[in-house]
Amino acid sequence: MTLILASSSPRRKQMLTQLGYQFECLSPYVDESRLVGENAINYVERIAIKKGEHVFNQIQNSTAAVILASDTIVCFENEILLKPENYDVFRVNMQKLSDNWHQVITSVYVKSPRQTKLVTVTTNVKFRNITVQEIQNYWHTGEPLDKAGGYAIQGIGAGFVESIEGSYSSVVGLPLTQTIALLRQFDIDYLS
Numbered sequence: 640m641t642l643i644l645a646s647s648s649p650r651r652k653q654m655l656t657q658l659g660y661q662f663e664c665l666s667p668y669v670d671e672s673r674l675v676g677e678n679a680i681n682y683v684e685r686i687a688i689k690k691g692e693h694v695f696n697q698i699q700n701s702t703a704a705v706i707l708a709s710d711t712i713v714c715f716e717n718e719i720l721l722k723p724e725n726y727d728v729f730r731v732n733m734q735k736l737s738d739n740w741h742q743v744i745t746s747v748y749v750k751s752p753r754q755t756k757l758v759t760v761t762t763n764v765k766f767r768n769i770t771v772q773e774i775q776n777y778w779h780t781g782e783p784l785d786k787a788g789g790y791a792i793q794g795i796g797a798g799f800v801e802s803i804e805g806s807y808s809s810v811v812g813l814p815l816t817q818t819i820a821l822l823r824q825f826d827i828d829y830l831s
Contacts, residue, residue: 640703640704640705640751640825640826640827641662641663641703641704641705642660642661642662642663642704642705642707642822642827643662643663643664643665643694643698643704643705643706643707644662644663644664644665644707644708645665645666645667645690645691645693645694645695645706645707645708646664646666646667646690646707646708646709647664647666648709648812650793650811650812650813651709651812651813652664654808654811654812654813654815655707655813655818658815658819658829659829659830660822660827660829662707665694665697665698667689667690667691667693667694667708668693669686669689669690669693670689671686673719678717679712679714679717679719679742679744680744680759682712682719683710683711683712683744683745683746683759684710684746684748684757684759686710686746687708687709687710687746687747687748687757688708688746688748688757690708690709690710690748691706691707691708691748691749691750691755692750694706694708695750702752704751704752705749705750705751705822705825705827706748706749706750706751707747707748707749707818707821707822708747708748708749708750709745709746709747709748709812709813709818710745710746711743711744711745711787711809711810711812712743712744712745712787712788713741713742713743713744713787713788713789714741714742714743714744715732715735715736715739715741715742716735718735720732720735720736720741720787720788720789721787721788722784722785722786722787722789723783723784723789726778728789729774729778729783729789730771730774730775730778732788732789733769733774733777733789733790734769734774736766736769736788736790736799737766737767737768737769737774737799738766738767738768738769739765739766740763740764740765741763741764741766741788742761742762742763742764743761743762743764743787743788743809743810744759744760744761744762745759745760745762745806745809745810745812745813745814746758746759746760747759747760747813747814747817747818747821749821749822749824749825751825754824754825756821756824756825758814758817758820758821760805760806760809760814760817761805762803762804762805762806762807762809762810763803763804763805764792764800764802764803764804764810765800765801765802765803766799766800766801767799767800767801769799773799777790777795777796780795782794782795782796783796791811792807792810792811793811
């Protein structure tokens, strides 16, 4: 079976590569608009599934493929903080996260012709107090632009993280332990 990562995320590619998986990449193009009244868990799961289904339907020989798709969101007090559209949105979001706990939720969807599996991981992250100047300086690094919630825990944004409860790799964008367990159910083994 060929493993196909349904993602254009360099972080997800890097994490799968560091584990030694052989895989191909196909970028999904899906509408990530939130449905009216949709809660955070339902949203992130629906988007992960849509990404996987889109790529599965794209490939020529789907009988020999296992599709791995994932989506990550940041939530603060039940509000989803998506990738910041501009500096003002970013600043407001970072001020919310400053000196507070928030949740990072990642869903992983795996599909083959025979079966589908979905797992969702929630990690609690606590930011230290962040100054207005730090928020402005961080924005100018360019790092927040394509990140859920506007920060990268594996980058400069790590300097804001005071504490974490759960999966670090899930905050980066792919919960590795859970992904390994899922892929084993599709006969794609880790360290085999």
